[in-house]
Amino acid sequence: MHIIAHRGASGEFPENTLLAIEQALLQGADAIEIDVYAVDDELIVIHDPKLERTTNGSGTIYQHTLSYLMQLDAGQGQRIPTLWQVLQLVHGRCWLNIELKGKNTVEPLLALLTRAQSELGFELSELLVSSFNHHLLLKLKNAVPELRLGALTASLQLNYADYARQLGMYSVHCEINFMDQELVERAHALGLCVYVYTVDQPDEIEEMLQLGVDGIFTNYPARSRMWLHDKLK
Numbered sequence: 001m002h003i004i005a006h007r008g009a010s011g012e013f014p015e016n017t018l019l020a021i022e023q024a025l026l027q028g029a030d031a032i033e034i035d036v037y038a039v040d041d042e043l044i045v046i047h048d049p050k051l052e053r054t055t056n057g058s059g060t061i062y063q064h065t066l067s068y069l070m071q072l073d074a075g076q077g078q079r080i081p082t083l084w085q086v087l088q089l090v091h092g093r094c095w096l097n098i099e100l101k102g103k104n105t106v107e108p109l110l111a112l113l114t115r116a117q118s119e120l121g122f123e124l125s126e127l128l129v130s131s132f133n134h135h136l137l138l139k140l141k142n143a144v145p146e147l148r149l150g151a152l153t154a155s156l157q158l159n160y161a162d163y164a165r166q167l168g169m170y171s172v173h174c175e176i177n178f179m180d181q182e183l184v185e186r187a188h189a190l191g192l193c194v195y196v197y198t199v200d201q202p203d204e205i206e207e208m209l210q211l212g213v214d215g216i217f218t219n220y221p222a223r224s225r226m227w228l229h230d231k232l233k
Ligand code: G3P
Pocket: 006, 033, 035, 047, 099, 130, 152, 173, 197, 217
């Protein structure tokens, strides 16, 4: 079961920053999950479209220029990273789950991936792109069929695994409160991976292990890894 650092090691460090990502890598995370929006064709790493919760800015990301956003304090002196900076940081160290938020992300992402492949030697296999917006995933599927894609859901629709399979997804990403054995079994039977968010407690980790899920998104990669290790003994 993979440990995926949710917004980096966000339980201990400012979420979605290079610091939280570097710390998650040092803590042995198998993967990093980040949230990405497009502003002026640049992909930036932040969870909320509103700035107040995680930065010293105010208003929404769309009301400001990129240069204003780039100089904000995102906690502990960190800046809002660009996706390019994150690709540079994680390349060759672990796999990366880019969660697309907001609008107009597909074209900038395709351009950035092309650049990352040629300039960094980035492999598509290092990536898993997910979104609650399945229209975006379908566009990506058509543009780059080999890109791994994950269909996020915040509920448990009937036949969700069958739906994701039809879309050509690699994985389903589900909220922990809606997880059940039937979904996991059906997804696996169809060749899909199952990733669950957000899993921070030892009893939850044990439950996910019993269900046989492929990975958990956790805000605490170090202690989740330790608890997982204990359960596997
Ligand atoms: O990708 C898993 C999880 O991050 C989805 O929800 O709101 O935390 O981005 P959210």
